[in-house]
Amino acid sequence: MGRYALQRLLGVIPLLFVVSVLVFMFLHLIPGDPARLIAGQDATLEEIMGIRQQLGLDLPLWKQYVHYMSNLLSGDLGNSIQSGLAVTDMLMSRVMPTLWLTFLSMAWALLIGLLIGVVSAVYRNRWPDYVGTLAAISGMSVPGFWLGLVLIQIFSVELGWFPTGGVDTWKSYILPSITLGMGIMSMLARYSRSSMLETLREDYIRTGRAKGMREYVVIGRHALRNSLIQVVTVAGLQFGFLLGGSVMVETVFSIPGLGRLLVDSILFRDYTVIQALLLIFATQFILINLIVDLLYGVLNPKIRYSS
Amino acid sequence: MTQHLLEVQGLETEFARGGGSVKAVAGVDFHIQKGEVLGLVGESGCGKSVTSLSIMRLLKDTPGKISAGSVRFEGTDLVKLPEKEMRRIRGNDLAMIFQEPMTSLNPVLRIGLQLAEPIMMHLGYGRKKAREHAIHMLRLVGIPRAEELVDDYPHQLSGGMRQRVMIAMAMSCHPKLLIADEPTTALDVTIQAQILDLMKSLKEEQDMGMLLITHDLGVVAELCDRVVVMYAGRVVEEASVHELFANPRHPYTRGLIHSVPKLRQKVRRLESIKGNVPDLSQMPHGCKFAPRCEFVMEQCLAEEPRLLPVEGLEERKSRCWLTQQENAEGGESA
Amino acid sequence: MSDNSTVMGAGSPLSGEVLPPVKTKGRIGEFVSKFCRQRMSLTAAGFIVLLLLIAVFGPFLTPYNPDEANYEVLMAGPSADHWAGTDEYGRDILSRLIDGTRLTLAVSLSAVFIAAVLGTILGLLSGFYGGWLDRLIMRGSDVLFSFPDLLLAIGIVAILGPGLSNVVIAVAVFGTPSFARIIRSVTLSAKETLFVEAARSMGAKNGRIIWRHIFPETVPSIIVNVSMKVGGAILAAASLSFLGMGAKTTEPDWGAMLSMGRDYLSIAPHIVYFPGIAIFLTVLAFNLVGDGLRDALDPKMKN
Numbered sequence: 051m052g053r054y055a056l057q058r059l060l061g062v063i064p065l066l067f068v069v070s071v072l073v074f075m076f077l078h079l080i081p082g083d084p085a086r087l088i089a090g091q092d093a094t095l096e097e098i099m100g101i102r103q104q105l106g107l108d109l110p111l112w113k114q115y116v117h118y119m120s121n122l123l124s125g126d127l128g129n130s131i132q133s134g135l136a137v138t139d140m141l142m143s144r145v146m147p148t149l150w151l152t153f154l155s156m157a158w159a160l161l162i163g164l165l166i167g168v169v170s171a172v173y174r175n176r177w178p179d180y181v182g183t184l185a186a187i188s189g190m191s192v193p194g195f196w197l198g199l200v201l202i203q204i205f206s207v208e209l210g211w212f213p214t215g216g217v218d219t220w221k222s223y224i225l226p227s228i229t230l231g232m233g234i235m236s237m238l239a240r241y242s243r244s245s246m247l248e249t250l251r252e253d254y255i256r257t258g259r260a261k262g263m264r265e266y267v268v269i270g271r272h273a274l275r276n277s278l279i280q281v282v283t284v285a286g287l288q289f290g291f292l293l294g295g296s297v298m299v300e301t302v303f304s305i306p307g308l309g310r311l312l313v314d315s316i317l318f319r320d321y322t323v324i325q326a327l328l329l330i331f332a333t334q335f336i337l338i339n340l341i342v343d344l345l346y347g348v349l350n351p352k353i354r355y356s357s
Numbered sequence: 358m359t360q361h362l363l364e365v366q367g368l369e370t371e372f373a374r375g376g377g378s379v380k381a382v383a384g385v386d387f388h389i390q391k392g393e394v395l396g397l398v399g400e401s402g403c404g405k406s407v408t409s410l411s412i413m414r415l416l417k418d419t420p421g422k423i424s425a426g427s428v429r430f431e432g433t434d435l436v437k438l439p440e441k442e443m444r445r446i447r448g449n450d451l452a453m454i455f456q457e458p459m460t461s462l463n464p465v466l467r468i469g470l471q472l473a474e475p476i477m478m479h480l481g482y483g484r485k486k487a488r489e490h491a492i493h494m495l496r497l498v499g500i501p502r503a504e505e506l507v508d509d510y511p512h513q514l515s516g517g518m519r520q521r522v523m524i525a526m527a528m529s530c531h532p533k534l535l536i537a538d539e540p541t542t543a544l545d546v547t548i549q550a551q552i553l554d555l556m557k558s559l560k561e562e563q564d565m566g567m568l569l570i571t572h573d574l575g576v577v578a579e580l581c582d583r584v585v586v587m588y589a590g591r592v593v594e595e596a597s598v599h600e601l602f603a604n605p606r607h608p609y610t611r612g613l614i615h616s617v618p619k620l621r622q623k624v625r626r627l628e629s630i631k632g633n634v635p636d637l638s639q640m641p642h643g644c645k646f647a648p649r650c651e652f653v654m655e656q657c658l659a660e661e662p663r664l665l666p667v668e669g670l671e672e673r674k675s676r677c678w679l680t681q682q683e684n685a686e687g688g689e690s691a
Numbered sequence: 692m693s694d695n696s697t698v699m700g701a702g703s704p705l706s707g708e709v710l711p712p713v714k715t716k717g718r719i720g721e722f723v724s725k726f727c728r729q730r731m732s733l734t735a736a737g738f739i740v741l742l743l744l745i746a747v748f749g750p751f752l753t754p755y756n757p758d759e760a761n762y763e764v765l766m767a768g769p770s771a772d773h774w775a776g777t778d779e780y781g782r783d784i785l786s787r788l789i790d791g792t793r794l795t796l797a798v799s800l801s802a803v804f805i806a807a808v809l810g811t812i813l814g815l816l817s818g819f820y821g822g823w824l825d826r827l828i829m830r831g832s833d834v835l836f837s838f839p840d841l842l843l844a845i846g847i848v849a850i851l852g853p854g855l856s857n858v859v860i861a862v863a864v865f866g867t868p869s870f871a872r873i874i875r876s877v878t879l880s881a882k883e884t885l886f887v888e889a890a891r892s893m894g895a896k897n898g899r900i901i902w903r904h905i906f907p908e909t910v911p912s913i914i915v916n917v918s919m920k921v922g923g924a925i926l927a928a929a930s931l932s933f934l935g936m937g938a939k940t941t942e943p944d945w946g947a948m949l950s951m952g953r954d955y956l957s958i959a960p961h962i963v964y965f966p967g968i969a970i971f972l973t974v975l976a977f978n979l980v981g982d983g984l985r986d987a988l989d990p991k992m993k994n
Contacts, residue, residue: 188971191922191978192974193967196970199956200964251418254460254464256455257523257526260415260453260455262444262448263474272463276465290839294842294845297841297842298930298933298934312845316848316936328846351464352464
């Protein structure tokens with residue numbers, strides 16, 4: 051396990067490096083002169099030169115990168131072009147809503163997805179399976195932002211059960227989590243179905259039955275534990291899907307999170323903020339994959355006990 | 358008339374295939390007495406394993422289904438038994454070990470838990486007592502450091518060790534009948550011999566009956582009291598182990614015996630049976646073995662012979678027109 | 692025609708039918724479920740054909756001029772005159788939906804088409820030549836994969852600026868790696884098969900081998916993956932339009948219609964409902980067809 055964990059940890063470093071280079075290059079990929087874009091249409095040459103110097107754009111590229119990285123490592127992500135505020139501070143206040151939202155979405159999606167998948171597999175080719183499969187394909191096909199609007203219209207506007215937006219109470223998170231988790235729930239339902247079907251065909255399942263175990267023990271203890279390893283891995287890999295979706299859902303439900311900030315920054319062309327957010331999202335994605343890898347090691351005794 | 362430990366009568370198991378179904382087991386009869394080892398022999402695909410799974414009623418998650426016949430275990434017909442009661446017998450009075458020790462143990466559960474499961478279930482032991490019993494069983498099957506091994510996972514053991522664990526698991530509730538489906542096929546030759554010795558000594562200690570399914574006649578000679586030979590889902594010959602090797606009646610049995618290399622004899626080439634087991638959906642009309650039989654007669658193609666007793670011998674049967682002719686002639690001349 | 696028959700041998704539906712006798716699921720059950728799913732896929736395919744017809748003949752089918760404002764029926768609910776109601780300018784929503792079919796399908800289909808062409812070329816090169824080219828292409832797709840789909844698209848639009856053509860590019864970019872990976876693996880196995888070696892030994896050039904012998908092998912996988920990706924592409928394009936990064940609000944795009952209707956959600960929810968249903972049904976249809984095709988064409992891709 052120790053070596054496995056170390057390998058995973060070391061494997062992340064080159065990926066983080068590539069991401070940091072890509073995000074750094076982002077400013078340079080924008081067609082045209084970033085300094086001119088930032089300064090605006092009717093800026094004077096002096097103003098543009100000033101911005102260029104301020105951003106260090108007059109230095110050679112590698113120096114710019116070193117500069118960028120040393121700032122980054124000391125927690126300085128620059129200032130917003132739009133508001134002049136420190137980007138780090140802007141991010142701090144917006145991290146928690148996004149984290150809560152993604153966490154809650156993943157939690158229910160994993161739970162319900164597994165349930166549907168297991169029931170579908172156990173009742174394979176009978177009506178619960180068909181209902182489950184149709185539900186899963188539908189959940190995959192529904193546009194997330196539309197689902198959010200429909201939920202708001204029904205449960206907030208018509209019935210008044212939940213707030214239409216914001217993050218004032220715990221209730222505010224319910225509709226957004228349902229919206230955000232829907233796609234991933236469907237995916238997990240389908241995946242856990244096929245994974246369970248595969249597991250149920252294994253020899254050790256037959257052994258379990260030959261021992262006289264009850265069916266729910268065979269399914270719950272023997273089959274599910276094995277499928278869980280794969281399903282959790284896939285769930286983790288789909289986390290990026292949630293990060294992308296959070297942009298959508300935060301917009302629909304007016305949640306002051308990172309995704310909403312990304313949309314606003316893009317619309318206002320606040321490049322330093324966009325850059326910081328891309329870095330955060332990509333890093334988060336990589337770290338989650340790392341956690342999933344480590345979790346896989348913990349769940350799978352073959353890895354846990356290999357020297 | 359004494360009651361047999363296991364009595365299989367007219368057992369048929371069908372497999373759904375395409376739109377219709379095929380019979381993988383087509384009317385099988387045999388019995389096992391208390392403490393007796395019966396060998397079930399035949400090439401792969403002849404229905405041996407399906408027969409054993411049918412007896413255990415483990416056809417769930419396969420397209421197979423028992424369509425006729427009865428399986429009487431101590432007088433109770435298992436075919437008609439509700440699943441709940443069947444579960445009480447499985448792993449308890451009627452245990453089974455499988456061919457593939459590498460995949461038959463759950464990779465994510467500790468050996469101890471997997472052993473303790475049937476013990477807690479059938480013997481009603483608590484966690485601690487079940488663990489002690491599990492360790493005891495592991496010692497019984499000759500596993501060193503049993504108290505450490507219970508906390509290991511299957512991947513930490515070799516194939517031979519895993520099969521010992523499987524045997525310990527099957528034996529843990531003192532079964533009256535053990536079904537062993539090719540228990541040594543997947544193992545190295547030296548390990549095979551060890552496992553066979555173990556099974557032999559355990560069987561004698563525990564006085565249990567055994568149904569040994571194998572394609573290996575060496576294993577049969579080593580362990581069995583009587584033998585049933587299966588071909589194409591049917592019993593083609595039944596004999597005591599001595600009779601079978603000394604005087605095989607069915608051409609298929611003869612073929613099987615001749616295809617085993619003999620150590621002392623210098624054989625230029627191995628005689629083996631030509632051709633393959635016919636596909637279940639394309640069975641010949643008459644005797645199912647006729648297309649591969651070197652003694653095939655017209656009658657064989659027209660009509661399938663029945664499994665009839667061979668004259669003058671107890672528990673000796675053959676399904677062949679040839680033996681039945683000999684029988685008739687013998688009867689006339691006598 | 693001769694190499695076509697060889698192609699069919701590898702991953703054809705017929706070879707998938709030969710199942711081992713034991714350890715498979717119930718055959719009758721499988722047949723019924725296959726038939727059922729096939730019937731669903733067929734219905735879905737019929738729906739897609741209908742959509743394509745609407746996309747082509749849209750202008751002749753609209754009951755009203757989709758761009759004509761009518762201030763007498765602002766945000767009217769569904770009625771006999773306006774089946775799907777009217778929007779905030781009194782424009783007929785059904786007409787706008789019909790008119791928008793073309794744009795919506797054009798954006799997603801062209802994005803997936805570009806992704807398929809790029810991905811197939813990269814996959815063929817990567818699989819056939821191997822070596823540093825293979826490593827370069829696969830590392831590149833790893834990097835793209837390490838960004839979440841929609842975020843990648845948003846990032847690309849952030850660089851290129853908003854607009855439908857940039858949405859096409861963004862969706863195409865994040866679709867390419869999956870094609871490249873799938874085609875690469877098919878190419879690798881096709882490369883080893885006998886007839887390629889035979890063709891090579893007869894002195895055929897690499898380009899000809901790829902085009903005549905390997906590419907046909909990859910076609911089923913391409914078709915399956917295209918049908919599976921279209922649904923996602925429609926959703927991604929609609930999402931970008933909804934965020935104001937895709938279609939302009941004046942363009943009759945389903946996502947843009949939804950985005951506009953959002954402000955009137957509490958007074959006139961039908962403005963939001965109908966475009967959403969249109970998107971949902973279309974994506975559902977493509978996903979069902981993709982599922983059916985995968986089962987029928989490419990049994991190996993089942994997971």
